[in-house]
Amino acid sequence: MPIKTLQIPTADGQADAFAAFPDRGGQHPGVLMYADGFGIRPVLREMAQELAGHGYYVLVPNLFYRHGPAPVIELPEYIGEEARPAVFAQLMPLIEAHTAERALNDADAYLRYLSAQPEVGAGPVAVTGYCFGGLLATRTAAAHPGEVAALAAFHGPVGADGPDSLARITADIHFGHAESDLTPAALSELNQALDAAGVRYTSEIYPGTIHGFTMSDTDAFDPAAFQRHWDRLIPLLDRTLANHR
Template identity: 30%
Template sequence: MNGRYVSVNAHDGRQFQAYLATAIGGSGPGVVLCQEIFGINQAMRDVADFLAEEGYSVLVPDLYWRQKPGVELGYSEEDFQQAFGFYQAFDENAGVDDIRASLNALRQLPECTGSAQGVVGYCLGGKLAYLAACRLPEVACAVGYYGVGIEKALGELEGLQGRRLVLHAAELDQFCPAEARAEIFAAALKTPGVETYLYPGVDHAFARPNGHHFNKPAALMAHERTVA
């Protein structure tokens, strides 16, 4: 796939960059893809391209642009420490605003068809996808992969109002341990429209292509549930 970068107008009048992967047929339903803590790196572009092959037009916003535009980190210990620093300083509310701006930008592109839009996110982006589903009425559905910290924001579910939300969790994920998962799954059972899936024997980032914890069977199963 040949993706490209486009400019997105933020709510405060400034602009930030986003990676656009166009649906294989030239146009398709719009999806905003929210990054892990490592920025828009090759893994995130690969995920966007993969979704584009499924027929979606995918926009990946640079969610760190307020701190440092163009962050693209790998998975060395040094890069992880940098990524964790960006994560700790990240403003989630501003991130949701940027998702809204990205949805608006995507709607205006000829590569995007239809009014229904989705949000998919991984790690940091998994929680942001959750928050976007709960806060933004323009989000028709959202999918969060091993989102971190969702158990601290369960009150947000009141805003979901029946929209589809899918949450994928890894059994061995130290960033979302069993106690946190139990809280999330219990709240999900009481909320219409929420689907939760636990993948046994896999760790955080099990769906990252070529990652250390990549588990192909679990990743494929999660993908099938994501695009269902």
């Protein structure tokens, strides 16, 4: 799948980004993919290309573009337990600076840019995200209910903004939670909020997983859960965006 490097105009400047899309020409449904807190790196390119291979145009912005182009911080090839403290010491200020206001302004710019690409067909889009990006994906779906038809988030703090935010979502949803991130009681509370919102959803704990289970360059990676994530994500997109191919 081809990868194109892009610059997205935003209220605060230019966000560097990349897109992966099928090489057979034509137009495809758009997917906005939010990276995890570690940001754009080879594993995100591989994941975007995998998704593009199923017939989607996948846009992946650098969440922390205000602090410089990706990679904003230098990452080891493998993010293991020993590397985490130093990495998080650099990452946390960036995450804390990425306020809800900034996230929503950026979401406006990302969706506007995505829908304007010549390879993207008319109609609704999907948003997906990992870790911190799962929260950003959820915020995007809540702020753009008429535009986002599908929302998927994996090991992300998706309930952080409370039930009122979830109530604004109209997209079909899949939330895949790490077992270490969410107790059964917290899952029940989250799912009650989704019930109250009246949306079509699945929201489940992936057994035996820890936070970050989709990322193959970290010690949290779980191959079975990673496959399960594709088994949930791709049918969700196919169901909600099939009429816009």
